[in-house]
Amino acid sequence: MSLTENYFQLFDLSEQYAVDENSLRTTYRELQRKTHPDKFAGASQHEQLLAVQYTATINDAYDVLTSPLKRAIYMLSLKGIELDEQGSASMDPAFLMEQMELREELESTEHAKDPEAALEKVADHLDAELEAFQATFVSQFEKGCEAELAAAVDTVKKMQFLAKVRVDLEHLEHELLVD
Amino acid sequence: MALLQLSEPGMTPEPHQRKLAVGIDLGTTHSLVASVRSGSAEVIADHEGRNLLPSIVHYHSESSGEQPVVGYEARAKAVSDPLNTIISVKRLMGRGVEDVATLDHQMPYQFAEHEGTGMPLIETAAGNVSPVEVSAEILKVLAARGREALDGDLDGAVITVPAYFDEAQRQATKDAAQVAGLKVLRLLNEPTAAAIAYGLDQNEEGVIAVYDLGGGTFDISILRLQAGVFEVLSTGGDTALGGDDFDRAIAEWILNESQFEREVTPHLGRELMESARDIKERLSDQESVVVDIMHEDFYWQGEVDRVWFNELVRPFVERTLKVCKGALRDAKIKAKDLANVVMVGGSTRVPCVRERVGELFNTEPMVDIDPDLVVATGAALQADVLVGNKSNDDMLLLDVNPLSLGIETMGGLSEKIIPRNVTIPIAKAQEFTTYKDGQTAMAIHVVQGERELIADCRSLARFELRGIPAMVAGAARIRVTFQVDADGLLSVAAKEMTTGIESRVTVKPSYGLEEGQVTQMLKDSIAHARDDVAARQLREKQVDAEGLLSSIENALFEDGGKLLSTAERADIEAALQRLREVAAGDDGHAITREIDRAGQVSNEFATRRMDASIKEALAGKSLDAVNVDKEG
Numbered sequence: 001m002s003l004t005e006n007y008f009q010l011f012d013l014s015e016q017y018a019v020d021e022n023s024l025r026t027t028y029r030e031l032q033r034k035t036h037p038d039k040f041a042g043a044s045q046h047e048q049l050l051a052v053q054y055t056a057t058i059n060d061a062y063d064v065l066t067s068p069l070k071r072a073i074y075m076l077s078l079k080g081i082e083l084d085e086q087g088s089a090s091m092d093p094a095f096l097m098e099q100m101e102l103r104e105e106l107e108s109t110e111h112a113k114d115p116e117a118a119l120e121k122v123a124d125h126l127d128a129e130l131e132a133f134q135a136t137f138v139s140q141f142e143k144g145c146e147a148e149l150a151a152a153v154d155t156v157k158k159m160q161f162l163a164k165v166r167v168d169l170e171h172l173e174h175e176l177l178v179d
Numbered sequence: 180m181a182l183l184q185l186s187e188p189g190m191t192p193e194p195h196q197r198k199l200a201v202g203i204d205l206g207t208t209h210s211l212v213a214s215v216r217s218g219s220a221e222v223i224a225d226h227e228g229r230n231l232l233p234s235i236v237h238y239h240s241e242s243s244g245e246q247p248v249v250g251y252e253a254r255a256k257a258v259s260d261p262l263n264t265i266i267s268v269k270r271l272m273g274r275g276v277e278d279v280a281t282l283d284h285q286m287p288y289q290f291a292e293h294e295g296t297g298m299p300l301i302e303t304a305a306g307n308v309s310p311v312e313v314s315a316e317i318l319k320v321l322a323a324r325g326r327e328a329l330d331g332d333l334d335g336a337v338i339t340v341p342a343y344f345d346e347a348q349r350q351a352t353k354d355a356a357q358v359a360g361l362k363v364l365r366l367l368n369e370p371t372a373a374a375i376a377y378g379l380d381q382n383e384e385g386v387i388a389v390y391d392l393g394g395g396t397f398d399i400s401i402l403r404l405q406a407g408v409f410e411v412l413s414t415g416g417d418t419a420l421g422g423d424d425f426d427r428a429i430a431e432w433i434l435n436e437s438q439f440e441r442e443v444t445p446h447l448g449r450e451l452m453e454s455a456r457d458i459k460e461r462l463s464d465q466e467s468v469v470v471d472i473m474h475e476d477f478y479w480q481g482e483v484d485r486v487w488f489n490e491l492v493r494p495f496v497e498r499t500l501k502v503c504k505g506a507l508r509d510a511k512i513k514a515k516d517l518a519n520v521v522m523v524g525g526s527t528r529v530p531c532v533r534e535r536v537g538e539l540f541n542t543e544p545m546v547d548i549d550p551d552l553v554v555a556t557g558a559a560l561q562a563d564v565l566v567g568n569k570s571n572d573d574m575l576l577l578d579v580n581p582l583s584l585g586i587e588t589m590g591g592l593s594e595k596i597i598p599r600n601v602t603i604p605i606a607k608a609q610e611f612t613t614y615k616d617g618q619t620a621m622a623i624h625v626v627q628g629e630r631e632l633i634a635d636c637r638s639l640a641r642f643e644l645r646g647i648p649a650m651v652a653g654a655a656r657i658r659v660t661f662q663v664d665a666d667g668l669l670s671v672a673a674k675e676m677t678t679g680i681e682s683r684v685t686v687k688p689s690y691g692l693e694e695g696q697v698t699q700m701l702k703d704s705i706a707h708a709r710d711d712v713a714a715r716q717l718r719e720k721q722v723d724a725e726g727l728l729s730s731i732e733n734a735l736f737e738d739g740g741k742l743l744s745t746a747e748r749a750d751i752e753a754a755l756q757r758l759r760e761v762a763a764g765d766d767g768h769a770i771t772r773e774i775d776r777a778g779q780v781s782n783e784f785a786t787r788r789m790d791a792s793i794k795e796a797l798a799g800k801s802l803d804a805v806n807v808d809k810e811g
Contacts, residue, residue, distance in 0.1 A: 010793075012797045027796075027797065029408055029575065030796040030797070031793060031796050031797075032575055032577065033575055033796065034789075034792040034793055034795070034796045035789060035792070035793065036575060036576075036577075036665075037604060037664065037665040038365070038561075038564070038565060038575070038576060038665065041335075041364050041365065041565035041566065041567070042565075042566065042567045042726055042729075042730055043727075043730045043785075044727050044730060044731070044777075044778045044781065044785070045778060046778050046779075046781075046782050046785055047730070047785045047789075050785055050786060050789055051789070052604045052662070052664050052665065053606070054789055054793075055604045055665075056604045056605050056606040056662060057606070059601070059602045059603070059604065059605050060605060060606065060607065062602075063601065063602075170508075173508065174505060174508060
């Protein structure tokens with residue numbers, strides 16, 4: 001076992017999209033107990049540095065493995081597929097149209113009678129869509145041929161899109177909370 | 180050639196000696212030191228039995244040759260000599276001259292600028308002093324208290340900082356400890372320290388909120404406590420909000436009411452602040468108080484009550500509640516899911532603070548622990564573990580990065596690389612490219628904060644990556660890696676991927692001290708104490724050597740047989756022997772050299788141990804799973 005191995009191996013998981021969050025958390029803590037810099041406060045500088053590196057990697061791995069979007073991107077990268085930033089041009093017009101409507105819906109929540117409930121509705125909508133895309137991603141990824149993987153990349157790009165809307169939504173929610 | 184001494188295989192290294200470590204709460208208005216003695220953590224009081232040390236430093240005139248005084252003695256000078264009595268220095272830590280200018284109405288001091296660094300210096304009768312040096316004076320007194328109580332030199336200290344302290348403020352605190360001659364085991368976030376003290380004491384499980392309102396800073400942290408794991412889910416705060424602001428509001432109100440037309444001298448200003456603090460404290464127990472202030476030509480008399488006070492401080496309290504709501508949201512926790520709300524910091528004694536917090540979280544806040552002592556107590560518990568006195572197999576602290584870290588991109592925008600509220604230590608990398616054809620250098624500007632515009636974020640550091648081969652715009656691939664360690668401190672590396680050209684900086688904040696300046700301050704401070712610099716440095720090196728020896732010896736004892744070949748083991752043993760020999764002598768350079776060598780020789784061993792322990796962790800887990808299956 002070492003840091004050069006991939007995140008799934010680091011957490012003793014088989015390389016598949018579905019993860020059991022509870023067992024992931026248990027493993028995460030067991031690993032942390034071994035590598036956390038607090039366990040090396042009296043050790044040599046090299047060991048302290050090593051502890052920081054190992055723990056940082058484990059933290060990042062946990063972050064990636066627990067995030068549906070990051071996990072999908074990571075699985076593609078393990079296949080040698082890196083997502084480029086400028087990819088929206090290839091996205092299908094129907095999806096883009098839907099996104100514009102979603103954004104409009106989001107912006108209109110601020111004038112809604114109960115903005116909090118309105119935001120919640122958009123959030124539910126988003127989460128349902130994200131979940132659907134996750135399922136699509138899994139089936140495309142598992143087929144594994146070139147065409148399906150290309151389709152999986154498209155799916156992930158759509159997920160990225162939705163995730164950005166989700167961030168903006170949370171931002172609005174935050175403003176609503178504190179004002 | 181001298182024969183090498185080898186310990187018999189299987190024989191334990193020297194019996195473990197108890198190390199001396201303290202936890203220090205370096206607060207805005209007062210500071211404390213605590214230590215674990217005979218199993219429990221206790222705050223160490225002064226000779227008069229007082230736990231708190233007012234965080235106040237008074238400087239005498241240079242010609243008097245007297246040392247600065249700290250604490251109650253300094254506080255007694257606050258009204259008669261306000262300009263040479265430094266109060267609330269924590270508010271200045273890690274701040275630049277421009278920041279300090281905005282504090283002008285709050286602080287009477289004259290500031291000068293430290294040439295080249297932009298760090299503010301406070302003009303005193305004893306000369307210009309930096310906030311770092313003032314804090315170091317407070318730390319020295321606390322360290323001395325610890326040494327006396329524990330009867331020996333301290334092996335290390337855990338120093339607490341507000342969770343919401345930024346990089347510059349953390350680094351300044353660490354520098355102050357170094358100037359005071361303390362070895363910092365860890366910078367620990369104040370609410371996390373409180374959670375340790377509280378959680379271990381109450382054996383609490385579940386999600387708790389720690390509301391920490393001190394003299395000058397406010398923090399809220401949401402933590403999950405489970406089986407010895409203290410996991411911070413989110414943190415928020417304001418490093419310029421605290422009980423000081425309550426006092427100032429009272430003082431300003433009184434000044435306004437008195438219709439005093441003449442100039443407010445620093446003396447009168449201090450007198451009003453002292454009276455205000457007194458009024459605030461009395462109103463915590465009484466419904467109303469009669470006030471009578473006379474100072475030179477100033478006079479005011481009146482009666483004020485709690486309703487008036489609540490109204491006066493309401494804006495401050497409301498500000499803290501907003502931050503609390505944000506932290507709950509970030510943690511994805513609903514107020515009703517909290518097992519408890521722990522109140523920390525002297526300002527939580529104010530009844531309306533307790534009431535409002537109770538309303539927000541819809542629960543009676545936990546106030547039966549002393550809000551002044553709990554942070555230092557938690558720090559002492561952590562120090563005891565880190566220094567190696569207590570097996571830390573059970574306790575695990577997972578803290579977070581309080582503010583997003585990023586770099587400046589085209590158009591003056593901040594590109595976030597490490598978001599806030601991620602568990603530290605963490606490393607994240609992002610690739611950037613060149614903007615112009617033939618561009619051979621890239622300026623990297625590191626910033627901290629949530630806002631999108633660079634102008635709204637705190638500038639942490641600037642450095643340059645040079646020697647990028649000339650390519651067309653967009654062809655170079657520059658990978659910038661941010662690493663935040665367990666103290667919450669950042670280092671940044673930049674690497675051009677096609678050539679491998681690298682540049683690495685430990686972020687020294689824009690208004691911070693250079694390494695050399697810290698060393699110089701340390702020397703000055705020791706010279707002042709008529710200590711022997713060389714002897715002290717030698718002693719420190721010897722302590723480092725002893726630490727390394729015992730750490731590698733233990734490692735050899737535990738895993739040497741499993742993970743090393745005979746030849747590899749002999750190499751390490753030989754290096755240890757050389758280190759042992761020079762450590763017994765007085766050649767500091769030789770000790771440093773042998774420490775480096777022993778470290779290098781054992782690097783591979785350390786890596787193998789780390790990998791083996793990960794394997795063991797995973798194996799242990801599957802073993803548990805097997806057991807569960809059997810039971811089922």
